[in-house]
Amino acid sequence: MRPLLLLDIDGCLNPLVREAPGFTAYQLGGMPVLLNPEHGRWLCDLADLYELTWASSWERDSDLVAAKLGLPLGLPYVAFTRSDGWAAGEDWLDKLPAVSRYVGDRPLAWVDDVFGPEAQAWAESRGVPTLLVETDCRVGLTGEHVERLRAFTSVRG
Template identity: 40%
Template structure:
């Protein structure tokens, strides 16, 4: 069984840390009145991870990530971790993630790992790597390379 790669959307695939759309991204109205920044190169970057990891959505988008974003990135439907609680409450997001991943090794890409997430990661016996993605730039090859290091 492969290790898991938990993928957040906002701040990771949809950089929101800047007012201007970053170079290489295009804006799409995937939700009424809300623009989402998409970089098509994210699909191949994530697929590089799939040689070692099972890709899983770990986002408040939940199933909308498969419906709206995966086709734009050329990704297959991915498993979805139900992220309990309101957006912005990453402690609640962890409450959905922890039981779902059980004791599997993982790497978690997010722009907002809470203190609780760091404590949980440090306490796990399974290898666990939290990769903080800069929400201004979004996911880059350097983050993927970091996840692929032994």
């Protein structure tokens, strides 16, 4: 079974800047979004190694992004609940409780621009291969991140 690749959108595939070279501006679900077709190609290649899974507050609307990047529609996604922080109206969603429930004991890589304070300790305590890849929210996913994701699966054999 392939490891999971948990993917954030905002700050990873959609850099939090007004414009960026190589990115195209869209309005998706009423939100301005910048997307780069190269990300779509990278992720399609990674789909040979990983089971792609959205871990974004876009939840099922991640399909709007998938369609623009040429990714399969209907990929699984982590659903977040009110108790995970939505009700508090905070601008930061602690994804860890829902992610932890979702992944069980499966090996995984998780790409996000904001990991909570407990994420690293959680990753180290899991006892199965777990890689956290933190992006710069102004830049998003880079080729160097993709190389780390590839290397992680080859180390696992």
